[in-house]
Amino acid sequence: MASAALLLAGCGGEPAGPSADFDPNAPVTLDLAFWGNDTRAGFYKNAIAKFNEKYPKITVNSTFLPFPEFWEKRQIEAAGRDLPDVMQFDYAYLRQYSQNRLLLDLKPYLGKYIKTDGFTESTLGIGVVNGVTTALPIGTNAWAMFTNTALVTKTGAGAYPGGTSWDEYATWMGAVAKAGGGSVWGGTDPTGRIQNFEISLRADGKNLFDDAGAPQFTKAELAEFWGRGAQVRGTGATIPTKRLLEVAPKSGFGAGLTTSELTWDNFGAGYAGDLGADASGLALTAPPVTKAGAKDLYLKPSMLHAIAANSEHPEASALLVDFLLNSQEAGAVFGTNRGLPASSTHLAGVKLDPLSQKILDYETSIKDRLGAAPPVPVVGYGSIEEKFRQLGEELGLGTVTVEQAVDQFFSEMDTILKK
Amino acid sequence: MTTVEHVQPGHQTAEMTARAGRPARPRRRRRGLLTTIVWYLLLLALAAVVLYPLVWLFFATLKPSSEFGRNSGLLPWEPTLDNYARVWDGIAGIPLWRYGLNSLIVASLAVVGTLGSSALAGYAFARVAFKGSKILFAAMIGTLLLPFHVIIIPQYIIFNQLDLLDTYVPLLIGKFLGTEAFFVFLMVQFIRNIPRELDEAARIDGAGHPRIFWSIVVPLLRPALVTGGIFSFIWTWNDFLGPLIYLTSPENYTLPIALRLYNDTTSTSDYGATVAASLLSLIPVLLFFLIFQRMLIRGVATQGLKG
Numbered sequence: 001m002a003s004a005a006l007l008l009a010g011c012g013g014e015p016a017g018p019s020a021d022f023d024p025n026a027p028v029t030l031d032l033a034f035w036g037n038d039t040r041a042g043f044y045k046n047a048i049a050k051f052n053e054k055y056p057k058i059t060v061n062s063t064f065l066p067f068p069e070f071w072e073k074r075q076i077e078a079a080g081r082d083l084p085d086v087m088q089f090d091y092a093y094l095r096q097y098s099q100n101r102l103l104l105d106l107k108p109y110l111g112k113y114i115k116t117d118g119f120t121e122s123t124l125g126i127g128v129v130n131g132v133t134t135a136l137p138i139g140t141n142a143w144a145m146f147t148n149t150a151l152v153t154k155t156g157a158g159a160y161p162g163g164t165s166w167d168e169y170a171t172w173m174g175a176v177a178k179a180g181g182g183s184v185w186g187g188t189d190p191t192g193r194i195q196n197f198e199i200s201l202r203a204d205g206k207n208l209f210d211d212a213g214a215p216q217f218t219k220a221e222l223a224e225f226w227g228r229g230a231q232v233r234g235t236g237a238t239i240p241t242k243r244l245l246e247v248a249p250k251s252g253f254g255a256g257l258t259t260s261e262l263t264w265d266n267f268g269a270g271y272a273g274d275l276g277a278d279a280s281g282l283a284l285t286a287p288p289v290t291k292a293g294a295k296d297l298y299l300k301p302s303m304l305h306a307i308a309a310n311s312e313h314p315e316a317s318a319l320l321v322d323f324l325l326n327s328q329e330a331g332a333v334f335g336t337n338r339g340l341p342a343s344s345t346h347l348a349g350v351k352l353d354p355l356s357q358k359i360l361d362y363e364t365s366i367k368d369r370l371g372a373a374p375p376v377p378v379v380g381y382g383s384i385e386e387k388f389r390q391l392g393e394e395l396g397l398g399t400v401t402v403e404q405a406v407d408q409f410f411s412e413m414d415t416i417l418k419k
Numbered sequence: 420m421t422t423v424e425h426v427q428p429g430h431q432t433a434e435m436t437a438r439a440g441r442p443a444r445p446r447r448r449r450r451g452l453l454t455t456i457v458w459y460l461l462l463l464a465l466a467a468v469v470l471y472p473l474v475w476l477f478f479a480t481l482k483p484s485s486e487f488g489r490n491s492g493l494l495p496w497e498p499t500l501d502n503y504a505r506v507w508d509g510i511a512g513i514p515l516w517r518y519g520l521n522s523l524i525v526a527s528l529a530v531v532g533t534l535g536s537s538a539l540a541g542y543a544f545a546r547v548a549f550k551g552s553k554i555l556f557a558a559m560i561g562t563l564l565l566p567f568h569v570i571i572i573p574q575y576i577i578f579n580q581l582d583l584l585d586t587y588v589p590l591l592i593g594k595f596l597g598t599e600a601f602f603v604f605l606m607v608q609f610i611r612n613i614p615r616e617l618d619e620a621a622r623i624d625g626a627g628h629p630r631i632f633w634s635i636v637v638p639l640l641r642p643a644l645v646t647g648g649i650f651s652f653i654w655t656w657n658d659f660l661g662p663l664i665y666l667t668s669p670e671n672y673t674l675p676i677a678l679r680l681y682n683d684t685t686s687t688s689d690y691g692a693t694v695a696a697s698l699l700s701l702i703p704v705l706l707f708f709l710i711f712q713r714m715l716i717r718g719v720a721t722q723g724l725k726g
Contacts, residue, residue, distance in 0.1 A: 041511040063667045066679050080576045247488035255488030276485020
């Protein structure tokens with residue numbers, strides 16, 4: 001329904017460029033929408049207060065919701081062509097909204113209302129869909145491995161050095177599980193996450209999907225990948241899936257049951273919150289290597305800012321986006337709450353806490369493994385990712401075989417891609 | 420009239436059994452007592468199973484957030500009242516009672532609107548002869564089959580053009596205009612069972628439709644109104660999608676949305692505050708139900724007996 005509605009909404013006219021007689025001191029009201037929790041809402045409130053010191057006549061009404069509800073509401077608004085002027089945006093939805101011309105072409109505003117000096121060429125390219133810049137990254141993150149050093153020490157096993165082969169990682173997980181005596185495990189079956197499959201493909205110079213949105217992997221490759229998980233599934237090296245389901249919505253790592261987890265590098269604050277500990281016991285290391293010297297990792301936007309094509313005040317919206325992306329004041333307010341800032345001028349204002357410093361150090365340490373970012377995710381990528389996760393879970397529970405899982409995944413993916 | 424004297428041979432009344440079987444009495448009573456004890460134990464066990472989630476929820480409100488996922492047992496390892504303190508502080512600077520008040524306003528007005536409009540519409544369908552009433556009734560029943568998701572986009576566009584977003588009007592106007600087909604249907608069925616002779620007698624006395632509706636139908640309709648009121652209140656109180664779509668400012672949010680704000684999987688989730696707020700939000704619905712439950716049962720029972 002939502003995609004049909006978006007299609008309906010996409011029939012608008014060509015966007016006009018910025019108006020020549022824009023006056024930043026004329027009274028204007030903007031809507032700003034973001035997802036997040038209470039803490040982030042407080043940060044936005046402070047940042048808007050700072051923005052109003054500069055532009056007192058621009059009133060910003062902000063609204064926030066948790067991530068799934070945020071998108072549910074946006075889909076309805078998009079159908080009514082009534083999106084908020086400025087939105088925090090997610091990479092997974094960028095292609096869908098851009099192709100339906102729901103987002104403002106930012107090019108005419110770049111340099112004039114939104115400064116670009118703080119961005120590198122590659123980070124500026126993140127929000128480009130079919131040659132049009134429809135969003136700018138707020139922060140970047142990379143695929144990483146978190147380890148709970150305090151918990152590893154408690155079990156008596158040695159720490160994971162990072163960047164080993166997958167087999168060595170599996171051996172290490174087994175050693176931790178053995179030392180943990182049935183209450184602590186080395187990690188979660190890594191084949192349950194599509195990102196681990198993605199970095200394996202990237203080691204061979206491929207991505208999940210090409211520019212045209214076609215998959216770049218075969219059934220055999222996926223079967224081989226999921227088959228690889230059998231060496232840790234059910235051997236006691238990784239946490240049993242049943243146990244994981246018991247502690248949901250927390251992850252095994254967040255619940256203090258596993259000592260490592262492969263995820264995005266900005267998830268540390270969430271883990272620290274879940275563990276109820278200070279983040280000093282958390283360490284960030286490089287994920288296992290599939291092929292030595294491969295450029296398998298990449299920088300992804302943790303989130304972006306976009307302006308709605310239906311905005312009546314694109315210039316004022318652009319000024320707000322510039323402030324939220326580039327200003328040191330906003331940097332000082334947000335810290336790394338929205339990921340490690342993509343803009344260097346924004347980053348300059350950030351007072352890095354120890355965890356953020358670890359992220360910065362980590363992203364510097366993997367420079368040699370960082371390759372070009374894959375094309376902007378295909379429409380429906382979120383559903384594909386979720387299907388992969390569900391099948392990983394079912395493999396863990398033993399309710400499907402690898403062959404069945406591969407067939408189910410391809411049939412679901414074909415349906416989503418054909419829409 | 421059947422009396423004890425007319426009892427057929429072989430059929431003993433309770434009194435006769437008691438009189439005749441005096442020596443057997445203690446055995447019967449013991450067996451009765453034993454059965455009662457077994458029944459009570461069984462029922463208590465069932466009640467424990469049914470109520471366990473609620474008891475678990477209560478104790479969970481005393482667990483620190485970090486204990487979730489690690490301690491799935493009933494009792495907290497390190498009991499704390501911090502969760503309630505954080506709930507008291509509210510979200511985004513707005514105290515929780517404000518969200519509760521918003522919900523109460525919306526749910527109460529929804530009850531008033533739903534009952535008023537559906538009683539009037541029900542009366543019209545059941546008692547007033549007008550052209551096309553059958554087609555209109557069928558169309559109204561047809562709207563019951565329409566999923567909310569089908570009408571939500573056109574409705575959103577209309578309210579957007581009327582500049583009524585971020586107000587409670589989109590959530591309530593339909594209820595005042597009798598668009599809740601389920602409740603209209605409930606009233607129609609109920610009014611159809613009220614004898615027409617009552618209306619006709621009133622008509623002879625010179626009463627028109629307004630007078631018949633107000634003085635005759637409404638008093639008799641009370642069980643249906645109470646049933647409708649309770650359902651309308653609970654459904655509106657728990658409604659999530661409507662407020663999510665139409666309300667934008669956090670200070671206008673209703674309680675179900677506020678409860679979700681404690682959990683954002685992309686940043687940190689406050690599980691402790693979520694369960695504490697959930698428990699608190701159950702209280703008004705529970706109170707509403709306790710106060711009106713007798714009327715609810717009476718209403719449903721009366722409906723069953725009629726017809």
